[in-house]
Amino acid sequence: MVTFSHTDAGTPEQEWAASGVAALPELPLDTSELAALTFVVLAAHPDDETLGAGGFLARLHAAGAAIELVLCTAGEASHPDSQTTTPERLAAVRLAEFTTAVSGLAPSATLRFLELPDGQLAAHADRIAAAIRESIAGRTAEEVVIVAPYRSDGHTDHDTLGKVAADLATQDGYGLLEYPIWYWLWAGTGDTTWSSWVRVPLSQEEQQAKSAAMRAHASQTEPLSGQPGDETLLSGTFLEHFERPWETFAWHPSHSGNNSAVDAERIFDEVHRREEDPWSYTTSWYERRKRALTLAALPRESYESGLEIGCSIGTLSEELARRCGTFLGVDASSAALAQAAKRLAGHPSAEVKHLIMPQEWPEGSFDLVVLSETGYYLSPEELTELLARIQASTRLGGTLVLCHWRHPISGWQLDAESVHAMARTHLGWPTHGLYQEKDFMLEVFTAPDTSP
Known part of the structure; x- marks a missing residue:
C-alpha cells in the first residue's frame, strides 16, 4: 500500500x-x-x-x-x-x-x-x-x-x-x-x-x-x-x-x-529499435533484484535443458544458461534477440530463436521452463494454448517459473494475477513456492513426477 x-x-x-x-x-x-x-x-x-x-x-x-x-x-x-x-x-x-x-x-x-x-x-x-x-x-x-x-x-x-x-x-x-x-x-x-x-x-x-x-x-x-x-x-x-x-x-x-501474440513482434521490435534497453534490465535495481529472486527460487542447482519464453535482450538468459546443460531463449522481437545472442555467445550450449508463441514452438522437451514478464502479452486463448504446449513439453518433475509485473498493462487483456490463476487452473501442478510484493509476483510450479 x-x-x-x-x-x-x-x-x-x-x-x-x-x-x-x-x-x-x-x-x-x-x-x-x-x-x-x-x-x-x-x-x-x-x-x-x-x-x-x-x-x-x-x-x-x-x-x-x-x-x-x-x-x-x-x-x-x-x-x-x-x-x-x-x-x-x-x-x-x-x-x-x-x-x-x-x-x-x-x-x-x-x-x-x-x-x-x-x-x-x-x-x-x-x-x-x-x-x-x-x-x-x-x-x-x-x-x-x-x-x-x-x-x-x-x-x-x-x-x-x-x-x-x-x-x-x-x-x-x-x-x-x-x-x-x-x-x-x-x-x-x-x-x-x-x-x-x-x-x-x-x-x-x-x-x-x-x-x-x-x-x-x-x-x-x-x-x-x-x-x-x-x-x-x-x-x-x-x-x-x-x-x-x-x-x-x-x-x-x-x-x-486488444493486442495478441501476433502484435508483439511489431510492438517490441519498435521498442527495441528506439532503445537498446527500454526497460532498464541492466541498470535498474528492481530488475536486478527480481532476477536474483527468480534464480534463488529455482529448486534445483542445475537443469539438463532450459527454455525461456520471452527472453528479450537476454539478461536473465545469461544467468539461466549457467545452470542448464542446454538452453534456448525465444522471443518475438528480432531486435531484442540480436542483443540476447551477444550475451549468450560465451555459452556454446545456449542459443536463441525467433518464435511467435504459442503458434510456433521449439522441438524437444525441457526440465526448466521460464515465463517472465510475458504471459500478459497473450490473449486468454493464446495463453491457454501456451500452457498446453508447456504441459506437453515439460519433463516429469520439471520446473516452471512464472514472474510478472503486478500493475495494469495497457493494450492487453491479461494481468499478472490472471496469468498465474490460469496457469494454476489449466496445469493443475502443485506450487513449489510463491512470492508476492506490490510490484511483481513470482511463482514456481513442479510438474508431476509420474505420468497421468
Whole structure:
C-alpha cells in the first residue's frame, strides 16, 4: 500500500518532464472514432475529472461523443480539521464547483451523482458497478470506453473506483482509460509503470478549458480561510503535473481490438529499435533484484535443458544458461534477440530463436521452463494454448517459473494475477513456492513426477 500525504513535496514536475513521459505514444483514436463512442467518465471526488481528464473531456465534447459522467462522492471529507465549515456545507460548495467545471469542459455531458460517502467507496463497490452498468445499458462493448482513476493511484477511493472499472472492462470487453492523479506525487521516474501508457496532446483551447475548470474548484486550489484546517489542499507544485500540454492514460482497448501474440513482434521490435534497453534490465535495481529472486527460487542447482519464453535482450538468459546443460531463449522481437545472442555467445550450449508463441514452438522437451514478464502479452486463448504446449513439453518433475509485473498493462487483456490463476487452473501442478510484493509476483510450479 502506497503511503503519502497531500502535503508531501513529491516528485518535481521537472523530473517528470525529463523522464520521457512527454514522448509516450499518442492514444490511437482519431476524432471520427471518438465521435462514434460512448465515454463513461468516473470521478471519485469533484475535481478528479478535471485533473486527470479535463482536456480529454473538452476534446470529447468537441468531437460530439456521448459522455456519461458519474460522480461518486461530494468530496466532503477534504478538510476534516476545518473550524469554519461543516462536511455538509463543503459538499454543497464542491458540488457547485463540479457543475461549473464540467459545464465549461463538456456541457453536453449527462451528469449523475451517486451520493456515496467520501473516503468509503470500498464499501460501495457493488453500487458503483451497478451505476456503471446502468450508464452503459443498451450499448455493445465496442461502443463503450470507461474513463476512470488509475486503479493503483494510492488514494483508497481512486483505487476502489479504478478497480471496479477495470473489472467491468475485463469481464465485458469495454475499452478502458485509466487516469493517474496522486501517482505523479508519490511515484518516482524510476517506477516504469508509466512506460506502457499513452498520451493525449492537448490543443491550446483544450488547455485553456482545463485551466478554467481547475479554477472553478477553488475549495481545493485556494485556502477556505486563514484559519488552521482550512489550508489549500492542492499545492501549486502538485498542480504543475496537470498544467502539461498533454494528459496521460493507461489504455486498454475493447477486447475485440486488444493486442495478441501476433502484435508483439511489431510492438517490441519498435521498442527495441528506439532503445537498446527500454526497460532498464541492466541498470535498474528492481530488475536486478527480481532476477536474483527468480534464480534463488529455482529448486534445483542445475537443469539438463532450459527454455525461456520471452527472453528479450537476454539478461536473465545469461544467468539461466549457467545452470542448464542446454538452453534456448525465444522471443518475438528480432531486435531484442540480436542483443540476447551477444550475451549468450560465451555459452556454446545456449542459443536463441525467433518464435511467435504459442503458434510456433521449439522441438524437444525441457526440465526448466521460464515465463517472465510475458504471459500478459497473450490473449486468454493464446495463453491457454501456451500452457498446453508447456504441459506437453515439460519433463516429469520439471520446473516452471512464472514472474510478472503486478500493475495494469495497457493494450492487453491479461494481468499478472490472471496469468498465474490460469496457469494454476489449466496445469493443475502443485506450487513449489510463491512470492508476492506490490510490484511483481513470482511463482514456481513442479510438474508431476509420474505420468497421468
